[in-house]
Amino acid sequence: MNHPRPLDLAQRDLAYIVHPYTNFKTNEANGPFIIDRGEGIYVYDADGRRYLEGMAGLWSASLGFSEPRLAEAAAKQFARLPYSQIFGGRSHEPGIQLAEELAKITPDGLNHVLFANSGSEANDAACKIVWYYNNQIGRKAKKKLVGRYFGYHGITVASGSLTGLAPVHADFDLPLDRMVHTDAPSYYHFGKADETTEQFVARLGASLEELIQREGPENIGAFIAEPVMGAGGVIVPPPGYFECIQPILKKHDILFIVDEVITGFARTGELFASYTYNLKPDMMTMAKALSSSYLPISALMMTDKIYQAVSDGSAKNGAFAHGVTYAAHPVCAAVALETLAIYKERNIVDHVKKVAPRLQSGLGALQNHPLVGESRGVGLIGAVELTRSKKEKTAFDSKLGLGAYVQSRAAHHGVILRNVKDAIAVCPPLIITEAEIEELLQGLHRALDDGLDHARKQGWV
Numbered sequence: 001m002n003h004p005r006p007l008d009l010a011q012r013d014l015a016y017i018v019h020p021y022t023n024f025k026t027n028e029a030n031g032p033f034i035i036d037r038g039e040g041i042y043v044y045d046a047d048g049r050r051y052l053e054g055m056a057g058l059w060s061a062s063l064g065f066s067e068p069r070l071a072e073a074a075a076k077q078f079a080r081l082p083y084s085q086i087f088g089g090r091s092h093e094p095g096i097q098l099a100e101e102l103a104k105i106t107p108d109g110l111n112h113v114l115f116a117n118s119g120s121e122a123n124d125a126a127c128k129i130v131w132y133y134n135n136q137i138g139r140k141a142k143k144k145l146v147g148r149y150f151g152y153h154g155i156t157v158a159s160g161s162l163t164g165l166a167p168v169h170a171d172f173d174l175p176l177d178r179m180v181h182t183d184a185p186s187y188y189h190f191g192k193a194d195e196t197t198e199q200f201v202a203r204l205g206a207s208l209e210e211l212i213q214r215e216g217p218e219n220i221g222a223f224i225a226e227p228v229m230g231a232g233g234v235i236v237p238p239p240g241y242f243e244c245i246q247p248i249l250k251k252h253d254i255l256f257i258v259d260e261v262i263t264g265f266a267r268t269g270e271l272f273a274s275y276t277y278n279l280k281p282d283m284m285t286m287a288k289a290l291s292s293s294y295l296p297i298s299a300l301m302m303t304d305k306i307y308q309a310v311s312d313g314s315a316k317n318g319a320f321a322h323g324v325t326y327a328a329h330p331v332c333a334a335v336a337l338e339t340l341a342i343y344k345e346r347n348i349v350d351h352v353k354k355v356a357p358r359l360q361s362g363l364g365a366l367q368n369h370p371l372v373g374e375s376r377g378v379g380l381i382g383a384v385e386l387t388r389s390k391k392e393k394t395a396f397d398s399k400l401g402l403g404a405y406v407q408s409r410a411a412h413h414g415v416i417l418r419n420v421k422d423a424i425a426v427c428p429p430l431i432i433t434e435a436e437i438e439e440l441l442q443g444l445h446r447a448l449d450d451g452l453d454h455a456r457k458q459g460w461v
């Protein structure tokens with residue numbers, strides 16, 4: 001495309017970039033939000049304004065935006081071997097070391113790693129492995145996958161299908177027929193007035209059992225869950241939820257895929273949320289904080305049992321005909337290894353345990369704000385749910401755009417937060433200090449006050 005006059009950065013963006021998860025019309029009207037550089041947990045826009053990055057990018061930049069050791073690890077590996085591949089049995093040391101380290105730190109039995117570039121790909125691969133595995137062990141019908149409403153697992157055809165959010169399906173002709181969905185464990189949204197959380201959990205268990213019977217246990221290969229749902233509005237499972245779900249899966253020989261793409265690497269206050277919630281995954285996916293998001297890398301971990309069946313399949317078929325060009329990319333692997341080393345040296349789990357109570361108590365205090373129906377969270381992830389009536393728990397019409405307004409006011413006050421569904425999410429870099437958490441909470445509080453003023457002026461409350 002040729003332009004008569006040179007365009008500025010924003011105009012060039014609008015002219016050329018197709019933005020993920022963006023309303024193009026609104027973006028054209030408002031212009032893009034261009035970030036220029038980062039320092040610690042802060043980023044600076046193109047005009048030099050500083051923002052506390054309260055979402056760590058996309059729930060991901062765990063070590064903030066200026067960790068020199070990650071840049072050095074990348075530079076070192078670039079100089080030594082900038083690219084190599086692992087098809088056909090070829091290998092390299094950063095990939096081997098990373099796989100070994102992941103096998104050490106993940107729950108027992110997850111000893112084999114399939115690398116890719118993104119969380120979506122890792123979850124997509126998990127679906128394919130369920131099918132491949134069941135074909136090897138002669139269970140040709142056991143192919144359906146169960147996701148959950150509000151769950152988010154990515155955007156590929158399979159991971160998008162497992163996702164339980166309507167916009168991810170709309171007009172993309174998803175979900176695939178093999179994917180079915182069960183309830184979101186959100187007591188706030190779906191608990192009945194006279195129901196305790198125990199009764200709610202039991203009802204969800206019964207509903208999953210019902211779905212399994214309806215579809216036929218012999219047809220269901222796997223169940224996938226984020227331990228804490230992120231994009232669905234930061235849904236923290238009620239006590240007893242996974243204790244109720246896991247035995248049902250076991251009883252019907254349904255594989256349990258745990259999506260730790262957000263929760264992995266200390267986010268919930270343990271190295272993996274599988275430890276927080278005592279999960280026993282057959283497969284686990286991770287990405288984002290695996291490399292502090294400095295470079296794209298994801299991993300799918302699988303048990304010995306699954307690996308053995310896949311291995312048999314590779315012999316039968318002549319090869320395991322799956323893999324991507326950048327699997328275990330040596331520079332990404334080197335950066336991931338350095339990230340894991342930093343987590344260990346700086347006791348990131350202990351740090352999260354130490355500072356998280358400040359975030360959670362601050363979010364808890366916002367429960368009294370007139371606009372907040374519920375505040376929730378665990379570790380260094382949380383959200384406040386916007387409501388027009390605390391008693392009725394009614395959401396604002398999404399067309400009013402109140403969540404987006406609160407998000408934009410937070411940015412105005414120097415804090416980047418994210419509106420997901422009817423909630424305002426927070427998920428800062430794990431290196432955040434208590435003083436910085438205070439600053440984040442103040443920005444959120446001021447943005448909620450602005451939202452309330454706006455809603456009152458518009459006559460929405």
Ligand code: PLP
Pocket residue numbers: 058117118119120121123152153154155226230231259260261262287288
């Ligand atoms: N799974 C979860 C829980 C996620 O939050 C995301 C992305 O936010 C994904 C999977 C997809 O990861 P990616 O965007 O790297 O494909």
